[in-house]
Amino acid sequence: MIRARLLFIVVLCVSSRSAAASDLAANAERVEPIGQLRSSVLLPAVRHTVRGVISRVGSPLFIQDRTGGAEVELRVPNPSLRIGDEVRVSGTLVMMRYSARLEMAQLEVLAPGVPEPAVSLTASMAASGNYDRVYVETEGVLRATRRTAESLWLLLDGVREPFVAELPLNEMAVNASMFALQSRLRVRGICIMDDRRSGEATPFALKTVTMEDVTVVSPPPFWNRTHVLELVGVLLLAGISLMAFYVRMERWRFGLILDERTRMAHDLHDTLAQSFTGVAYQLQAIRNAIRSGADNVEKQVALASAMVADSQEDARRSIAMLRPADLDTGNVLENLRQQGEALVHGAEVRFTLESSGDVERVAPELGYILLRIGHEAITNALRHARASHIAIALRVVEDLVILEVKDDGCGISQGSLRVRGFGMRAMHARAHSYGGTLEVHSNPGEGTMIRASIPLRARRTWRSRLFSILGEEMMQK
Amino acid sequence: MKTSDDLLGQDFTETIRVAIVDDHPAVLVGLSNMLSTHREIEVVATFSSARQLSTVDPAMAVDVLLIDLRMPDVGGIEAIGLASSRFPLARILIISSYETDEEIFRAIRAGAAGYITKNAPQEEITLAIRRVKSGKRYLNPRLAKKLSDRLERDALTPREIEILHLVARGLTNRQIGAQFSISEHTARNHVNNIINKLQAQDRTEAAVLALKRGIIQLDAI
Numbered sequence: 001m002i003r004a005r006l007l008f009i010v011v012l013c014v015s016s017r018s019a020a021a022s023d024l025a026a027n028a029e030r031v032e033p034i035g036q037l038r039s040s041v042l043l044p045a046v047r048h049t050v051r052g053v054i055s056r057v058g059s060p061l062f063i064q065d066r067t068g069g070a071e072v073e074l075r076v077p078n079p080s081l082r083i084g085d086e087v088r089v090s091g092t093l094v095m096m097r098y099s100a101r102l103e104m105a106q107l108e109v110l111a112p113g114v115p116e117p118a119v120s121l122t123a124s125m126a127a128s129g130n131y132d133r134v135y136v137e138t139e140g141v142l143r144a145t146r147r148t149a150e151s152l153w154l155l156l157d158g159v160r161e162p163f164v165a166e167l168p169l170n171e172m173a174v175n176a177s178m179f180a181l182q183s184r185l186r187v188r189g190i191c192i193m194d195d196r197r198s199g200e201a202t203p204f205a206l207k208t209v210t211m212e213d214v215t216v217v218s219p220p221p222f223w224n225r226t227h228v229l230e231l232v233g234v235l236l237l238a239g240i241s242l243m244a245f246y247v248r249m250e251r252w253r254f255g256l257i258l259d260e261r262t263r264m265a266h267d268l269h270d271t272l273a274q275s276f277t278g279v280a281y282q283l284q285a286i287r288n289a290i291r292s293g294a295d296n297v298e299k300q301v302a303l304a305s306a307m308v309a310d311s312q313e314d315a316r317r318s319i320a321m322l323r324p325a326d327l328d329t330g331n332v333l334e335n336l337r338q339q340g341e342a343l344v345h346g347a348e349v350r351f352t353l354e355s356s357g358d359v360e361r362v363a364p365e366l367g368y369i370l371l372r373i374g375h376e377a378i379t380n381a382l383r384h385a386r387a388s389h390i391a392i393a394l395r396v397v398e399d400l401v402i403l404e405v406k407d408d409g410c411g412i413s414q415g416s417l418r419v420r421g422f423g424m425r426a427m428h429a430r431a432h433s434y435g436g437t438l439e440v441h442s443n444p445g446e447g448t449m450i451r452a453s454i455p456l457r458a459r460r461t462w463r464s465r466l467f468s469i470l471g472e473e474m475m476q477k
Numbered sequence: 478m479k480t481s482d483d484l485l486g487q488d489f490t491e492t493i494r495v496a497i498v499d500d501h502p503a504v505l506v507g508l509s510n511m512l513s514t515h516r517e518i519e520v521v522a523t524f525s526s527a528r529q530l531s532t533v534d535p536a537m538a539v540d541v542l543l544i545d546l547r548m549p550d551v552g553g554i555e556a557i558g559l560a561s562s563r564f565p566l567a568r569i570l571i572i573s574s575y576e577t578d579e580e581i582f583r584a585i586r587a588g589a590a591g592y593i594t595k596n597a598p599q600e601e602i603t604l605a606i607r608r609v610k611s612g613k614r615y616l617n618p619r620l621a622k623k624l625s626d627r628l629e630r631d632a633l634t635p636r637e638i639e640i641l642h643l644v645a646r647g648l649t650n651r652q653i654g655a656q657f658s659i660s661e662h663t664a665r666n667h668v669n670n671i672i673n674k675l676q677a678q679d680r681t682e683a684a685v686l687a688l689k690r691g692i693i694q695l696d697a698i
Contacts, residue, residue, distance in 0.1 A: 274574075278507035282511065
């Protein structure tokens with residue numbers, strides 16, 4: 001009886017022990033998805049077993065499967081482990097905020113594997129917490145670097161989330177200058193949600209292993225502070241030079257206007273003022289004649305009135321020079337002759353006209369330029385050279401139109417040619433404005449020949465265009 | 478010949494033979510008519526250019542030659558030179574629309590006996606003619622003052638006058654240097670000398686003063 005009870009107890013004991021043992025064994029054998037460790041209802045003291053792939057060796061060891069990642073603290077460190085090895089791990093479960101940790105763990109390599117590629121995430125996805133302790137890859141713009149005793153920290157800006165990347169200093173000769181600020185980096189590493197060692201308020205840190213874990217996606221963009229400052233400087237300089245150019249242009253324009261005024265003043269002085277002087281003398285002569293009772297008073301008065309009529313002609317001529325007639329530019333030669341005769345008004349000046357080639361090809365715009373040049377040349381011939389014969393020739397040769405105004409006047413000395421007056425300058429300017437050239441051939445006593453050679457289709461540089469815009473605007477006034 | 482009814486109430490035993498050189502026909506005709514109304518003056522010839530002086534009969538006697546200073550082909554000093562070589566016995570009286578001190582100075586230096594302006598009253602014109610005929614000089618007090626002002630100043634060298642033309646055209650020292658194949662530095666020295674001699678504040682004032690005094694003339698610029 002006693003024996004039977006003892007046996008029962010033993011059996012009972014044995015059965016209870018074996019039941020406990022089988023219970024433990026069963027528990028250790030049950031492999032859980034890593035992602036579910038945190039939601040495990042089992043007592044923390046109970047050992048848990050997971051299967052996963054090593055994503056990072058060292059202490060702690062990181063493993064992950066498709067559901068998440070976990071930290072593992074091995075009871076006995078195993079230096080032969082490789083990243084990518086498929087392992088079964090069982091250990092004591094320690095809950096963390098976003099994932100779990102297995103301590104006092106035992107590990108068994110199931111198969112040597114290939115490293116799993118990093119999960120590619122945006123920074124905000126990585127910040128969600130689902131990827132804590134998982135090997136991930138994300139991008140950000142480098143804003144700052146910081147160095148602590150064992151790590152180099154890169155502070156990066158993801159699309160909406162800032163994050164840090166930790167580069168261990170011991171393994172690599174890294175320094176902050178290897179990464180240009182504002183460059184875009186792609187960082188691979190274990191995503192650690194609750195790492196505050198960087199001292200930065202970021203939702204996660206990426207723990208990298210080697211330099212290869214950080215790659216430069218794109219260098220710092222052009223629009224950084226230095227470049228913007230430089231650009232502002234360049235723009236400012238350009239603005240200033242443009243202003244200077246404008247001022248110069250204005251001065252040049254102003255100079256042209258002054259030249260024109262001077263020319264007008266001279267013109268008036270040479271003609272009107274002199275005529276008035278002459279008339280004043282003549283009136284004085286009449287007065288003297290009347291006082292002395294001379295009998296030729298009537299003749300003297302007739303002379304005075306003829307002089308006044310002549311002065312009127314001078315005035316008309318001066319005005320004609322100020323305001324060249326509105327011209328039909330179609331027939332350049334005929335127009336020039338008419339203008340010339342209007343300027344001559346009765347004086348003994350002969351005009352010879354000659355044209356050859358297809359003068360119809362001269363565009364109205366070019367015709368206008370030719371007219372202005374011709375007008376100036378004729379005016380010079382009449383006013384300064386006192387010519388009695390003016391030959392005007394218009395020729396179209398290939399793609400060039402040539403206007404020649406030749407006179408038999410007193411000519412211009414080379415010296416005064418060099419010191420060109422306004423009229424000469426204006427002629428040159430007009431010819432150049434259409435991409436043409438102007439030649440002046442003259443010697444004292446031998447007359448003057450002015451030849452403008454201008455392409456039928458304008459060959460204009462930006463300078464000549466500017467010149468013509470400004471010049472014509474002024475000259476038309 | 479004696480005349481009792483001389484307008485100006487003066488008696489002359491001799492007629493003064495006057496020739497006039499002026500490029501403007503109205504001035505030439507008017508002036509010659511006006512002078513002809515004076516009994517003691519005889520206008521023996523009129524020329525529209527100093528060049529014509531060389532074509533006249535050398536036997537022609539001229540006492541006073543009235544010359545306009547600014548004429549398009551030959552003017553100023555050159556005309557005075559031409560006239561005095563052609564008529565060595567004639568006295569030269571300048572009649573000009575301008576009265577700049579430089580022109581007065583140059584004309585007198587070139588041998589003109591007097592200088593009057595075209596707007597002078599006829600009494601002054603005839604007085605001047607008589608004065609220079611009698612071997613004296615004629616400058617009215619205003620022109621005499623200008624001449625003495627001019628004599629007090631340092632004369633500009635020919636080079637400085639050349640440079641002054643370019644200054645008046647608004648050229649920079651560098652451009653002036655390029656024109657004369659001298660360094661910008663030399664050009665600047667010249668310009669500084671010009672400014673000092675003209676007692677101007679800056680180059681613009683120097684150019685304006687030079688124009689005013691007739692050292693340079695606008696149509697040559």
